[in-house]
Amino acid sequence: MRRSFAFALLLASVATPVLAQTPPATIGDRYIPAPWWMRDPVIASVGQVRVEIQANRAFVSASFQSVDRSVAEASRAAADQVRALSQALSAYGADKVRVETSVTTRPLYDQYRDENGVMRDNTRADRVARYQADASVNVTVRDVRLIERVYATIVASRPTSIGQVNFNLDPDNSWKANLQAEAMKDARRRAEAAATNAGATLGRVKIIDPSGRVCQTDVLAGWPSYAAGGGQETTVDDIVVTGSRMAYAPPPPPPSEAQIEAARLALQPPLQVMTDSACVIYGLN
Numbered sequence: 001m002r003r004s005f006a007f008a009l010l011l012a013s014v015a016t017p018v019l020a021q022t023p024p025a026t027i028g029d030r031y032i033p034a035p036w037w038m039r040d041p042v043i044a045s046v047g048q049v050r051v052e053i054q055a056n057r058a059f060v061s062a063s064f065q066s067v068d069r070s071v072a073e074a075s076r077a078a079a080d081q082v083r084a085l086s087q088a089l090s091a092y093g094a095d096k097v098r099v100e101t102s103v104t105t106r107p108l109y110d111q112y113r114d115e116n117g118v119m120r121d122n123t124r125a126d127r128v129a130r131y132q133a134d135a136s137v138n139v140t141v142r143d144v145r146l147i148e149r150v151y152a153t154i155v156a157s158r159p160t161s162i163g164q165v166n167f168n169l170d171p172d173n174s175w176k177a178n179l180q181a182e183a184m185k186d187a188r189r190r191a192e193a194a195a196t197n198a199g200a201t202l203g204r205v206k207i208i209d210p211s212g213r214v215c216q217t218d219v220l221a222g223w224p225s226y227a228a229g230g231g232q233e234t235t236v237d238d239i240v241v242t243g244s245r246m247a248y249a250p251p252p253p254p255p256s257e258a259q260i261e262a263a264r265l266a267l268q269p270p271l272q273v274m275t276d277s278a279c280v281i282y283g284l285n
Contacts (some may be wrong), residue, residue, distance in 0.1 A: 041284040042206060043195055046215045047187025048277045049179055055167035055269040058141040060151060062159040063134055071105055071131040078133035079103050085137055085157040088255060089150065096143040097150055105133045134160075144269045155263035156255030169272040176276075180210055183278035191282050203283030215279035 064081035068074035082101050089099045107128045109121040139154070141147050147165070154162055188202075195202050207214050255263075 041200075042281050043191050043200075043202070043284055044215045044279065044281045045187040045191035045194065046212060046277055046279050047183040047185065047190060048275070049182040049186055050273060050275045051179065052271040052273055053169060053171070053175070054144075055169050055272050056142075056144055057168050057170050058144050058147045058150075058267075058269065059139065059166045059168075060141075060147075060154065061136060061138045061163040062154045062157070063136040063161050065160040066133045066135075067108065067130050068133075069130050071107075071133075074131040074133035075103055075105055078135035081157075081159075082135035082137050085154065085159070085255075088153050088157070089137075089139060092143075092146055092150065096141070096146055098140040098142065100138045100140075101135065103133060103135045105131050108132055147267050147269070148264050149260065151267055152260045152263040153255055156259035165267055167269050167272075169274070171274060175274070179274060179276040180278060183210075183276045184208075184280065187278050187280040191280065195282075195284060201285045203285045205280060206283055207279070207281035209279040209281075212277045212279045214281065 062085070064078055064085075066074050066077035066081065068077060082103075086099050086101055089097050108130045110127045110129045111119050111121055114120055137154075137159075139150060141150050144167070151165060191202055209215065
């Protein structure tokens with residue numbers, strides 16, 4: 001028996017109408033009865049749907065670096081650099097742009113050359129030459145219409161480094177529900193077409209399985225074992241758009257509007273794919 005997205009199991013006798021007889025399966029010495037919905041002729045239909053939706057989240061990070069003989073001064077200088085950027089980004093509103101900042105420090109030791117001429121750090125507590133402080137800012141853009149301005153604001157702040165811009169799709173529950181509803185409708189369309197082509201009509205619904213697992217069971221293609229894997233779930237294909245720019249400078253003041261506009265780049269959120277499937281088993285008339 002060949003399987004497809006929509007296929008029928010016509011299990012009636014050719015001579016006279018009788019109930020479908022599915023031979024019992026055996027596992028060892030045990031007999032496994034066929035599912036109740038296999039007692040009559042049925043058609044199992046898998047509905048599938050695929051849509052493209054624009055990414056609705058963007059992420060980017062930047063860091064500022066400062067070096068000083070005092071660990072406190074190094075940390076303060078790095079924090080001062082990131083503070084102006086944080087304030088500029090916070091002006092967009094926490095519901096649209098979320099900002100997380102952190103500061104880390106590490107010692108920079110005096111260096112010397114060993115007998116082989118290799119430069120090594122003199123990692124002793126009394127041989128610390130300076131301290132390096134790194135202040136980072138991680139930005140989540142929940143309104144992707146602002147990503148170009150947010151990225152330009154970061155560039156105009158002249159950080160030590162800027163990470164790549166990542167986009168992804170965070171679908172809400174209504175999108176998932178609509179996708180599942182369309183998968184159910186597609187399952188009925190396929191079942192109706194298959195039944196009509198086979199000279200039958202659809203009967204009542206016997207099984208509705210949004211996960212699609214029932215239509216993947218081996219009972220439909222070779223009783224008795226069941227498919228090991230689970231059903232298809234809603235999936236999102238991740239798409240990443242990257243952009244980076246390096247700049248080195250003393251601690252800058254908050255970027256001006258002219259600086260932000262001069263630093264703008266085209267950053268269009270990509271389209272991402274959502275898919276879903278559903279299994280519906282109908283009786284046949």
